[in-house]
Amino acid sequence: xxxxxxxxxxxxxxxxxxxxxxxxxxxxxxxxxxxxxxxxxxxxxxxxxxxxxxxxxxxxxxxxxxxxxxxxxxxxxxxxxxxxxxxxxxxxxxxxxxxxxxxxxxxxxxxxxxxxxxxxxxxxxxxxxxxxxxxxxxxxxxxxxxxxxxxxxxxxxxxxxxxxxxxxxxxxxxxxxxxxxxxxxxxxxxxxxxxxxxxxxxxxxxxxxxxxxxxxxxxxxxxxxxxxxxxxxxxxxxxxxxxxxxxxxxxxxxxxxxxxxxxxxxxxxxxxxxxxxxxxxxxxxxxxxxxxxxxxxxxxxxxxxxxxxxxxxxxxxxxxxxxxxxxxxxxxxxxxxxxxxxxxxxxxxxxxxxxxxxxxxxxxxxxxxxxxxxxxxxxxxxxxxxxxxxxxxxxxxxxxxxxxxxxxxxxxxxxxxxxxxxxxxxxxxxxxxxxxxxxxxxxxxxxxxxxxxxxxxxxxxxxxxxxxxxxxxxxxxxxxxxxxxxxxxxxxxxxxxxxxxxxxxxxxxxxxxxxxxxxxxxxxxxxxxxxxxxxxxxxxxxxxxxxxxxxxxxxxxxxxxxxxxxxxxxxxxxxxxxxxxxxxxxxx
Amino acid sequence: xxxxxxxxxxxxxxxxxxxxxxxxxxxxxxxxxxxxxxxxxxxxxxxxxxxxxxxxxxxxxxxxxxxxxxxxxxxxxxxxxxxxxxxxxxxxxxxxxxxx
Amino acid sequence: xxxxxxxxxxxxxxxxxxxxxxxxxxxxxxxxxxxxxxxxxxxxxxxxxxxxxxxxxxxxxxxxxxxxxxxxxxxxxxxxxxxxxxxxxxxxxxxxxxxxxxxxxxxxxxxxxxxxxxxxxxxxxxxxxxxxxxxxxxxxxxxxxxxxxxxxxxxxxxxxxxxxxxxxxxxxxxxxxxxxxxxxxxxxxxxxxxxxxxxxxxxxxxxx
Numbered sequence: 086x087x088x089x090x091x092x093x094x095x096x097x098x099x100x101x102x103x104x105x106x107x108x109x110x111x112x113x114x115x116x117x118x119x120x121x122x123x124x125x126x127x128x129x130x131x132x133x134x135x136x137x138x139x140x141x142x143x144x145x146x147x148x149x150x151x152x153x154x155x156x157x158x159x160x161x162x163x164x165x166x167x168x169x170x171x172x173x174x175x176x177x178x179x180x181x182x183x184x185x186x187x188x189x190x191x192x193x194x195x196x197x198x199x200x201x202x203x204x205x206x207x208x209x210x211x212x213x214x215x216x217x218x219x220x221x222x223x224x225x226x227x228x229x230x231x232x233x234x235x236x237x238x239x240x241x242x243x244x245x246x247x248x249x250x251x252x253x254x255x256x257x258x259x260x261x262x263x264x265x266x267x268x269x270x271x272x273x274x275x276x277x278x279x280x281x282x283x284x285x286x287x288x289x290x291x292x293x294x295x296x297x298x299x300x301x302x303x304x305x306x307x308x309x310x311x312x313x314x315x316x317x318x319x320x321x322x323x324x325x326x327x328x329x330x331x332x333x334x335x336x337x338x339x340x341x342x343x344x345x346x347x348x349x350x351x352x353x354x355x356x357x358x359x360x361x362x363x364x365x366x367x368x369x370x371x372x373x374x375x376x377x378x379x380x381x382x383x384x385x386x387x388x389x390x391x392x393x394x395x396x397x398x399x400x401x402x403x404x405x406x407x408x409x410x411x412x413x414x415x416x417x418x419x420x421x422x423x424x425x426x427x428x429x430x431x432x433x434x435x436x437x438x439x440x441x442x443x444x445x446x447x448x449x450x451x452x453x454x455x456x457x458x459x460x461x462x463x464x465x466x467x468x469x470x471x472x473x474x475x476x477x478x479x480x481x482x483x484x485x486x487x488x489x490x491x492x493x494x495x496x497x498x499x500x501x502x503x504x505x506x507x508x509x510x511x512x513x514x515x516x517x518x519x520x521x522x523x524x525x526x527x528x529x530x531x532x533x534x535x536x537x538x539x540x541x542x543x544x545x546x547x548x549x550x551x552x553x554x555x556x557x558x559x560x561x562x563x564x565x566x567x568x569x570x571x572x573x574x575x576x577x578x579x580x581x582x583x584x585x586x587x588x589x590x591x592x593x594x595x596x597x598x599x600x601x602x603x604x605x606x607x608x609x610x611x612x613x614x615x616x617x618x619x620x621x622x623x624x625x626x627x628x629x630x631x632x633x634x635x636x637x638x639x640x641x642x643x644x645x646x647x648x649x650x651x652x653x654x655x656x657x658x659x660x661x662x663x664x665x666x667x668x669x670x671x672x673x
Numbered sequence: 674x675x676x677x678x679x680x681x682x683x684x685x686x687x688x689x690x691x692x693x694x695x696x697x698x699x700x701x702x703x704x705x706x707x708x709x710x711x712x713x714x715x716x717x718x719x720x721x722x723x724x725x726x727x728x729x730x731x732x733x734x735x736x737x738x739x740x741x742x743x744x745x746x747x748x749x750x751x752x753x754x755x756x757x758x759x760x761x762x763x764x765x766x767x768x769x770x771x772x773x
Numbered sequence: 774x775x776x777x778x779x780x781x782x783x784x785x786x787x788x789x790x791x792x793x794x795x796x797x798x799x800x801x802x803x804x805x806x807x808x809x810x811x812x813x814x815x816x817x818x819x820x821x822x823x824x825x826x827x828x829x830x831x832x833x834x835x836x837x838x839x840x841x842x843x844x845x846x847x848x849x850x851x852x853x854x855x856x857x858x859x860x861x862x863x864x865x866x867x868x869x870x871x872x873x874x875x876x877x878x879x880x881x882x883x884x885x886x887x888x889x890x891x892x893x894x895x896x897x898x899x900x901x902x903x904x905x906x907x908x909x910x911x912x913x914x915x916x917x918x919x920x921x922x923x924x925x926x927x928x929x930x931x932x933x934x935x936x937x938x939x940x941x942x943x944x945x946x947x948x949x950x951x952x953x954x955x956x957x958x959x960x961x962x963x964x965x966x967x968x969x970x971x972x973x974x975x976x977x978x979x980x981x
Binding site: 286296 | 787788789790792793794798799801802805806808809810812813816817820823824827828903904905912913914916917921925
């Protein structure tokens with residue numbers, strides 16, 4: 086028997102006026118849409134940067150039109166200098182990893198859906214939620230601002246390794262105010278993420294409606310909750326790392342700068358610092374970060390799939406949830422696998438390699454749960470389901486590359502090659518993005534009250550699915566031949582025969598980018614002209630489908646939402662909503 | 674619900690005085706010319722004791738639900754333990770500067 | 774459940790699952806924040822440890838006068854935790870005047886701590902200490918580690934004093950109740966407990 090207490094509907098009055106309703110809103114739904122929009126904008130900016138990079142790699146002498154205007158110094162005549170190429174790469178990684186992948190599936194969908202999933206009227210701390218978004222937004226503006234300052238964006242990679250990132254302007258273009266703005270942007274992102282994680286944790290624990298026990302939580306909510314804990318602990322370590330970097334840059338300290346460095350013919354006065362310390366601290370955050378990116382994807386797929394397979398996931402809620410929790414916990418013990426060739430102690434390499442292989446176990450269990458849940462399914466191949474299937478394929482493909490990279494001996498060869506680029510794009514960039522697409526198509530009717538176009542959605546899926554393999558599987562092969570990453574041109578003689586392959590990747594990448602405009606068109610057109618959505622167009626069971634599309638201000642119109650079932654009561658066409666008093670049909 | 678009925682104000686005064694005594698012990702230890710490692714270990718143990726007493730009594734966790742204890746301690750300790758992976762490279766840096 | 778949480782717009786009751794922690798959400802929120810802030814301080818302290826282990830001739834610059842100053846600061850902070858506890862108890866007993874007295878004392882002790890700390894900083898800077906310079910010829914990292922760690926802690930103390938001011942004002946105006954004061958108290962005790970690590974590691978380990 087669980088306790089229940091009566092609480093006043095602890096939420097705020099409906100806001101008045103445009104600014105309070107749509108700009109500085111404390112409503113989690115508006116904030117979720119704001120984060121999702123930020124993610125969409127980041128996606129297109131990040132993609133544009135990747136197009137510039139890919140065009141330069143395939144045709145090094147080509148003039149890239151917009152670049153010459155954006156940065157006459159960095160891209161004279163539209164041809165990026167090697168330094169500017171690295172700047173493009175740095176901001177591509179930063180904007181994609183932080184402002185798209187970390188923000189959108191968690192803070193975007195999570196903010197919109199989590200309170201509704203648990204049956205609450207809003208998040209636990211709505212004003213803190215609003216503050217989190219606007220702090221993220223300022224961080225985003227600062228990151229984008231680096232393109233418009235004279236010296237340009239930093240070129241030290243999204244990983245900002247010291248001493249390059251720590252020594253200041255002497256290291257190259259973009260390493261003055263570009264890197265400072267970058268550091269400030271990321272520090273703000275840390276603060277916003279910490280506060281957001283806090284909100285998610287307290288909301289999931291404290292704001293569940295009557296009957297919503299933890300065993301009945303929707304799986305996306307479990308993923309967001311576990312992810313919030315991982316975020317909390319990981320960003321808590323990145324924040325001081327950024328502060329120490331800023332102190333090295335502006336305060337003259339030497340946390341990360343060793344003695345005797347000569348940079349561009351200048352002897353630096355620093356001494357006693359350790360670049361390895363930066364790598365340790367950064368990757369202490371950096372590895373959990375990639376799981377912060379993928380856990381919401383697992384959650385979205387686990388949430389969306391049963392709706393379209395019309396049966397519960399194999400193992401019920403427990404297997405997938407325990408797998409996600411294990412991944413979250415283990416993510417903190419593997420970070421050294423990014424540092425196998427850094428000069429780190431080789432004994433530590435083994436200490437990190439073993440857990441890296443162990444963490445594949447819960448990951449494989451999760452993917453197998455998804456794959457085996459297709460067996461005996463009464464499949465509905467709507468666009469969200471297609472993207473879930475795409476996720477399974479992409480995560481397996483990318484994950485297999487991880488087995489190679491987890492062994493220090495093999496990684497010695499593959500580190501810093503395109504193999505790694507292919508691996509992390511598959512696991513982070515593609516799987517997480519496909520899951521995000523699945524969530525987008527799935528929840529769009531609920532968020533906007535209109536259906537997206539299925540035909541355009543299917544075209545978007547198939548083109549994207551084929552093209553991502555063209556681009557990123559080929560990158561794996563390039564890496565195996567020894568193609569080094571973060572190089573702006575391939576002049577080595579062994580790379581010359583691969584020039585056609587390089588061009589193939591670039592063309593596929595540009596086509597992939599063009600395909601996303603189909604999605605964008607679908608979004609904008611459907612938002613205004615799409616057919617009106619019913620309350621429950623997918624015949625799904627979770628609480629968001631037991632309210633109007635879009636939901637009213639307090640999510641449920643003042644109704645008492647009482648939960649009687651778990652989230653996966655599906656049996657073919659029949660289904661029992663979580664709030665229904667009918668008997669269970671799937672035993673969950 | 675939290676309540677302070679379990680301990681009177683006098684007990685809290687005693688606890689804080691006890692913490693001050695631990696501080697004095699730490700200072701006394703500092704001037705005993707102990708080897709650095711021993712001093713560090715002793716100070717850390719005493720600091721952990723102070724933190725534990727502070728958390729359980731001043732921050733009232735002893736009288737909160739057990740679940741709160743088992744949430745905050747494992748999460749924080751996990752990160753603190755994992756950060757210890759830094760030491761091998763710190764000692765290598767020391768040996769490298771000695772030219773080894 | 775406090776009164777102020779019930780005075781919301783719609784006024785009708787909804788049934789919810791009780792919190793498994795049996796504490797209010799703002800207290801739980803503060804605990805979650807404390808966990809993250811503890812990890813942040815830990816990162817700084819581990820960074821300091823790494824620097825110290827990895828460097829030659831670290832040096833131990835603090836004379837007994839600095840240690841004595843540190844002891845006084847520690848006692849001041851510990852006393853402020855006691856006064857904070859008294860303030861929380863007073864709010865729980867509904868004794869507004871007493872609560873204000875204890876809150877004011879806590880803020881005063883926090884301010885005294887900050888002043889003692891800043892005095893010490895000024896003295897050290899006067900002797901030539903900087904983030905990047907060690908006037909005693911030892912590792913330059915000493916200044917970096919000392920000023921960054923104690924600086925972060927000092928920022929927390931000063932923000933805490935300011936936050937207590939806001940909470941006290943809100944309490945007096947009836948917008949806040951004993952749960953707000955208790956939540957602020959949790960933060961204040963946390964800041965005190967961080968000092969329980971900073972003082973031995975930063976001062977005592979560097980005593981002559």
